[in-house]
Amino acid sequence: MEDSPGAEHLAFMQWAEGAGIKIKGITPARFPGRRLGMKATRTIKNNEIMLTVPVNLMLTIDSIPSSFTSQFPSGTSIHGILAAFLTHADPALLKDVDPWRRVWPSFDEFEDSMPVLWPEHLRVSNSSYGASSSSSSSSSSERKVLLPPSISGKWNSFSKEPVGADYETRYQNLLSQQEKRLQDAWAHVVTVYPKTEWKSFAYYWCIINSRSFYYVSPGKDEPEDWNDAIGMVPFADYFNHDDDADCDVTFDGTKYTFRATRRYEKGEEIFMSYGSHSNDFLLVEYGFFLPTNPSDTIYLDDIIFQDLTTAQKKELAAQEIFGNYTLPLPLSPSPSKPSTNSKSPSEPPSPIHSAATLKYLPRRDWRNYISGRSTHGVDEKKSATIIRGWVETYLSECVVTIGIIEGMLDQKDHEDGSGEEGKIGSRGWEREKLRMLLERWGQIRQLCEGVIGGLE
Numbered sequence: 351m352e353d354s355p356g357a358e359h360l361a362f363m364q365w366a367e368g369a370g371i372k373i374k375g376i377t378p379a380r381f382p383g384r385r386l387g388m389k390a391t392r393t394i395k396n397n398e399i400m401l402t403v404p405v406n407l408m409l410t411i412d413s414i415p416s417s418f419t420s421q422f423p424s425g426t427s428i429h430g431i432l433a434a435f436l437t438h439a440d441p442a443l444l445k446d447v448d449p450w451r452r453v454w455p456s457f458d459e460f461e462d463s464m465p466v467l468w469p470e471h472l473r474v475s476n477s478s479y480g481a482s483s484s485s486s487s488s489s490s491s492e493r494k495v496l497l498p499p500s501i502s503g504k505w506n507s508f509s510k511e512p513v514g515a516d517y518e519t520r521y522q523n524l525l526s527q528q529e530k531r532l533q534d535a536w537a538h539v540v541t542v543y544p545k546t547e548w549k550s551f552a553y554y555w556c557i558i559n560s561r562s563f564y565y566v567s568p569g570k571d572e573p574e575d576w577n578d579a580i581g582m583v584p585f586a587d588y589f590n591h592d593d594d595a596d597c598d599v600t601f602d603g604t605k606y607t608f609r610a611t612r613r614y615e616k617g618e619e620i621f622m623s624y625g626s627h628s629n630d631f632l633l634v635e636y637g638f639f640l641p642t643n644p645s646d647t648i649y650l651d652d653i654i655f656q657d658l659t660t661a662q663k664k665e666l667a668a669q670e671i672f673g674n675y676t677l678p679l680p681l682s683p684s685p686s687k688p689s690t691n692s693k694s695p696s697e698p699p700s701p702i703h704s705a706a707t708l709k710y711l712p713r714r715d716w717r718n719y720i721s722g723r724s725t726h727g728v729d730e731k732k733s734a735t736i737i738r739g740w741v742e743t744y745l746s747e748c749v750v751t752i753g754i755i756e757g758m759l760d761q762k763d764h765e766d767g768s769g770e771e772g773k774i775g776s777r778g779w780e781r782e783k784l785r786m787l788l789e790r791w792g793q794i795r796q797l798c799e800g801v802i803g804g805l806e
């Protein structure tokens with residue numbers, strides 16, 4: 351078979367069907383740039399169920415023996431325990447999932463794609479675990495940042511001021527958040543298994559990070575950390591991500607079901623959605639980003655914070671609109687529909703419009719505005735000018751960083767010597783990563799320019 355996924359994948363599919371997974375009209379197949387994915391083997395009708403996976407085949411915190419889970423100190427993440435299980439469990443137990451494990455990507459594939467495993471100079475960030483931590487040499491502060499600010503938490507064109515208020519965000523400082531999760535899990539696991547090999551643990555941690563589904567133990571509340579609402583679903587982890595995938599995914603407590611929400615022709619790739627994620631989030635969590643992504647956005651938090659007084663930041667925090675300032679798309683002040691007339695009070699403005707109007711409205715008017723009671727004093731032109739200024743700051747960062755990356759690429763082109771091309775860490779590999787980062791920065795520039803054009 352010309353596009354056969356390979357013997358280990360066919361063996362796993364057989365194992366899956368034998369174990370009770372129902373596979374209808376789909377098969378794993380190779381797709382350039384995405385490794386494996388799910389392909390229609392025939393026409394699939396709208397509404398047809400393509401896959402069901404019973405819960406008893408899932409790898410979750412409930413499916414591993416309590417004699418194993420109970421060894422870990424309280425505070426160990428579920429993610430960490432699952433990774434420890436795959437690293438250390440009795441081989442007899444793991445034998446059950448051997449056909450599944452054989453189809454997973456290799457450590458090299460993670461090292462290639464996941465920024466958390468890249469060489470230090472490519473992953474400069476504000477992580478206290480990484481190369482740019484305060485414990486490392488002073489040169490770290492001069493290091494150029496190549497990853498986008500949502501990922502790195504750093505900027506080349508200005509230095510960040512301390513925020514000056516409690517600030518929690520799921521979508522900023524992505525790399526340092528991820529490193530913290532990985533390092534905390536590691537620290538807990540080595541208290542039980544001191545001889546754990548870092549590479550094996552990090553490998554399984556990445557496997558779980560990139561292949562898990564949403565799962566909360568029956569009868570339990572959602573975990574405090576949403577990253578711990580996870581479980582591995584065999585075979586379903588072949589689905590690649592698209593933002594608006596035509597595949598409905600449900601879990602009813604006994605099985606995961608995947609249903610087509612349009613007709614597919616034979617040979618088409620079937621995607622599912624991992625969630626409405628920005629490209630920066632996808633790059634950190636999954637090691638790829640999409641060429642076209644309706645959920646892509648950037649965050650202006652760092653820029654806005656340095657443009658506000660401490661009192662203004664406190665006011666925003668008190669109103670619970672502190673941070674997560676995504677680009678104003680659509681350009682209207684209200685998050686879902688434009689507020690066309692000031693007589694009929696409308697929905698509250700988007701967070702970014704709330705921050706912009708705070709800069710010029712008297713406090714009382716501003717509070718009325720953000721609660722949707724009145725638009726008295728709101729001057730759309732003034733707001734647009736403020737927001738445009740913020741986006742222009744982001745655009746300057748794009749120009750600076752694109753220049754840095756192009757300079758590095760130029761230098762690489764002039765360095766002589768060859769060999770080891772493509773090998774992780776080699777010049778060829780690094781060139782490929784720099785080009786990939788350049789592509790991401792190009793997307794960010796387009797996002798900024800689109801908004802600036804729309805605000806003119």
Ligand SMILES: C[S@@+](CC[C@H](N)C(=O)[O-])C[C@H]1O[C@@H](n2cnc3c(N)ncnc32)[C@H](O)[C@@H]1O
Pocket residue numbers: 383384385386387453454455463560561562587588589590591592635636637638639640
């Ligand atoms: C759940 S797995 C999907 C199956 C995976 N492609 C494989 O070969 O095993 C998630 C991983 O697939 C890759 N992936 C998913 N969606 C992708 C996409 N749209 N483009 C490129 N890679 C994608 C990423 O490496 C991601 O970490």
